[in-house]
Amino acid sequence: MLYTLIQGTFHVVGYSPDGDSMMFRAANAALWDKIDTENRDSFNDKLKAEGGAMQLRLQGIDALETHYTAEPITVPPDLKLKERPDIVKPVPSGYKQPVEIGKQATEAFMRFVGVQKSQWKTFGKNTWLEKVSQGQQDGKDVWLTKKQTENLPGYIIASETERNGRPLAWVFAGTPTLPDGSGVTKDQLAALLDRSVNYHLLKLGLVYPYFFMTLPGKLRDKLLEAVKQAQTAAKKPGKPPAGLTKVPNVWVNDQTLQGTKISTFKQITDEMEICPYLFRKLIKSHYAKDMNDYMEALRAGTPFACTPNPDNINFTRFFTDGNPWVFVVSDQDFVRLDDVVTIQDGVLKMSHPISEIVFLS
Numbered sequence: 001m002l003y004t005l006i007q008g009t010f011h012v013v014g015y016s017p018d019g020d021s022m023m024f025r026a027a028n029a030a031l032w033d034k035i036d037t038e039n040r041d042s043f044n045d046k047l048k049a050e051g052g053a054m055q056l057r058l059q060g061i062d063a064l065e066t067h068y069t070a071e072p073i074t075v076p077p078d079l080k081l082k083e084r085p086d087i088v089k090p091v092p093s094g095y096k097q098p099v100e101i102g103k104q105a106t107e108a109f110m111r112f113v114g115v116q117k118s119q120w121k122t123f124g125k126n127t128w129l130e131k132v133s134q135g136q137q138d139g140k141d142v143w144l145t146k147k148q149t150e151n152l153p154g155y156i157i158a159s160e161t162e163r164n165g166r167p168l169a170w171v172f173a174g175t176p177t178l179p180d181g182s183g184v185t186k187d188q189l190a191a192l193l194d195r196s197v198n199y200h201l202l203k204l205g206l207v208y209p210y211f212f213m214t215l216p217g218k219l220r221d222k223l224l225e226a227v228k229q230a231q232t233a234a235k236k237p238g239k240p241p242a243g244l245t246k247v248p249n250v251w252v253n254d255q256t257l258q259g260t261k262i263s264t265f266k267q268i269t270d271e272m273e274i275c276p277y278l279f280r281k282l283i284k285s286h287y288a289k290d291m292n293d294y295m296e297a298l299r300a301g302t303p304f305a306c307t308p309n310p311d312n313i314n315f316t317r318f319f320t321d322g323n324p325w326v327f328v329v330s331d332q333d334f335v336r337l338d339d340v341v342t343i344q345d346g347v348l349k350m351s352h353p354i355s356e357i358v359f360l361s
Contacts, residue, residue, distance in 0.1 A: 001159060001186065002159070002183035002184065002185060003157045003158060003159045003170075003183070003184040003185075003186075003189055004031060004034040004035065004157070004158060004159065004181065004182070004183060004184070005155055005156075005157050005176055005178050005179075005180065005181065005182045005183075005184050006026050006027075006028070006031045006032075006155060006156050006157075006158070006180065006181070007026070007027045007028070007153075007154075007155045007175075007176065007180040008024055008025050008026040008027045008153075008154070008155065008156070009024070009025050009027075009148075009150065009151065009152050009153055009154070010022055010023065010024055010113045010114075010150070010152040010154055010171075011023040011024070011025060011053055011147065011148050011150055011152070012110060012115060012118070012129050012132055012150065012152075013129050013130075013131060013132055013144055013145065013146065013147055013148075013149065013150060014128060014129065014146075014147040015055075015128060015129060015147075016066075016067060016126075016127055016128045016129070017106055017109065017110065017129070018063050018065075018066045018067070018102065018105070018106050018109075019061075019063025019064065019066075019102060019105025019106050019108070019109055019201060019206060019207050020057065020058040020061050020062060020063040020105075020109075020201075020207060021055060021056060021057055021058065021063075021166070022055070022056055022109060022110075022113070022171070023050065023053045023054065023055055023056070024053065024054055024055075024056050024154075024156060024167075024169070024171075025051075025052050025053040025054075025148060026052070026054075027180060028180060028181065029047070029052055031180070031181050032047065032054070034181075035158055035159065035160060035161060035167050036159060036160040036161065037160070037161040037165060038161070038163075038165075039165060042165055043161065043165055046165065051147075051148060053148060054166070054167060055166050056156065056158075056166060056167055056169040056171065057162050057164070057166035057167065057168055057169065058168075058169060058170075058171055058197070058198050058201075059158075059168045059169060059170055059198060059215065060198050060202075060209060060210060060211060060215060060219070060220070060223045061198050061201055061202055061207040061208065061209060061210055061223075062207060062208045062209070062210035062275065062276045062277060063102060063105045063106070063201075063206070063207045063208075063276065064097040064098065064101055064102035064105065064207075064250075064273060064276055064279075065095065065096055065097045065102065065276050065279055065280065066096050066097070066099070066102045066103070066106065066127075067094075067095075067096060067125075067127065068093075068095040068096060068097075068279070068280060068283060069092050069093040069094075069095070070092035070093075070095070070280070070283050070284045070287045071092065071284070072092045073092070073287070073288065073291045075089070075291075075295060075298075076295075079295055079298045079299065082298040082299070082301075083298060084298075086303075087294065087297060087298070087303070087304045087305075088305070088306065089291075089294055090287055090290035090291050090294055090306050092287050093125065094125045095269065095283050096269060097268065097269065097273065097274075097276065097279055098246075098269070098270055098271060098272065098273055100244055100245065100246055100248065101206060101246065101248050101249075101250060101253070101273060104206055104244075104248045105201055105206035105207050108200070108201060108204060108206055109197055109201065110132070112171075112173055112197045112200060113152045113154055113171075113173050113197070114134055114150075114151075114152045114153075114173065115132045115133075115134060115150075115152065116132075116133050116134055116135060116141075117132065117133040117141055118131070118132045118133075119131050119132070119143075130145065131143045131144060131145045132144055132150065134150065134151065134152070152173075153173075153174065153175065154171065154172055154173045154174060155172050155174075155175075155176045155180075156169040156170060156171055156172070157169065157170040157172070157184050157189055157192070158170065160214070170189065170192075170193065170196045170198055171196055171197045171198060172192070172195055172196055172197070173197070186216050186218055186219065187218070189219060190218050190219055190222050193219065193222045193223065194222070194225075194226075198223065199222070199223060199226045200226075202223055202226035202227050202230060203226035203229050203230055204230065204248070204249070205230030205231075205233060205234060205248070205249030205250055205251055205252070206248060206249070206250070207250070208250055208275045208276060208277075208354055208355075209223060209224070209227050209354060209355045210276075210277065210354070210359075211223075211355075211357070211358045211359065212358065212359050212360075213327065213358055213359070213360050213361075215358075220329075220358070224355060227355045230249060230250075230251055231251045233249060233251075234247075234249050234251035234252045237249065237252045250273055250275075253272070253273040254273050254274060254275065255272070256274055256275070256278070256348055256349060256350045257349070257350055257351075257353060258349075259347045259348070259349035260272060260274070260347065260348050260349070261346055261347050262282075262313060262346055262347075262348055263312070263313075263346050264312065264313065265286075265312070265313045267313075268282060268313070274348065275354045277354065277359075278341065278348065278350075281318060281322065282313065282315070282318065284321060284322075285314065285315065285316070285317040285318045285320075285321060286313055286314050286317075288317050288321055289314045289316060289317050290306045290314075292317075293306070294306070315343050315346070318343055319337065319338050322337075323336050323337050323338050324336070324337050324359060324360060324361055325337075325360045325361070326340065326357050326358060326359055326360060327357070327358040327360065328340060328352055328356055328357060328358075329356045329357075329358060330352065330356045331352075334360075339351075340352050340357060
């Protein structure tokens with residue numbers, strides 16, 4: 001399989017980048033046609049809507065969620081007629097993990113591509129970059145406030161999109177040694193990976209590894225080199241840097257291998273770091289339970305109440321709504337998710353680190 005190298009510019013003003021996602025505008029828009037996608041029309045519509053920019057999803061990594069929305073559950077037409085103003089429907093959006101390390105990952109990503117300073121703006125549940133500076137002129141920061149006015153050159157290497165239509169990309173800053181549009185082999189890409197932001201963020205311990213079966217073993221092994229460096233650093237964490245309450249390394253703070261007690265919703269949103277995959281499953285499980293109770297209340301005409309961040313978090317649908325097959329690299333075995341993740345008496349525990357797990361779907 002060949003990957004495609006695409007030169008262009010990165011863009012953050014007016015958007016909400018995070019540690020594994022950023023907008024990118026190709027210098028040659030025709031090269032997007034080389035990226036495999038299940039819905040080309042939808043892909044092109046997104047490009048048009050953003051003036052040729054496309055949101056990337058970085059390959060092989062998973063940053064702490066800074067603004068997560070679960071897939072909405074549709075209320076059947078017959079129940080829609082029974083919706084009442086005194087019952088508030090559960091919402092799938094507005095969820096986040098503890099902010100410190102996720103913010104550090106975002107800032108490190110932006111510095112990697114050339115952003116020196118940034119200012120965010122929040123309105124309601126929405127947060128975006130209001131302005132950024134790439135440097136100074138006459139001793140003063142030059143601030144950019146309009147979308148796609150930044151000059152943040154770089155390139156991506158990609159071959160396909162993920163299920164939400166975002167190109168799964170290896171991201172690099174600066175000018176490539178290969179021509180724009182070049183086909184890149186697996187071996188060539190492996191030799192370049194330690195220059196990518198994907199590798200860089202893993203090495204810093206600011207993101208978790210996130211491997212799928214479509215990721216070749218040679219590339220996974222290269223990323224694991226970075227993971228091991230971060231895990232080694234976590235054994236002697238030292239003190240948090242000035243202005244932080246935690247050491248910015250996920251392997252210092254994640255306790256799922258030992259088992260971590262989760263008794264309140266606030267713990268996973270404001271206090272403890274767990275790998276984002278588990279966080280998303282917890283949110284989806286909780287939201288699905290709330291929606292089920294909401295629809296039952298509509299059917300029965302009984303009261304119903306929910307809050308976005310309740311005291312108690314519901315685990316009952318964690319595996320019911322998805323128990324995928326995974327491959328455990330260290331065991332060289334295929335197992336179900338509930339063979340490596342357990343929830344018992346409110347204790348969430350993993351038998352293997354997420355770096356050893358390859359998701360099959």
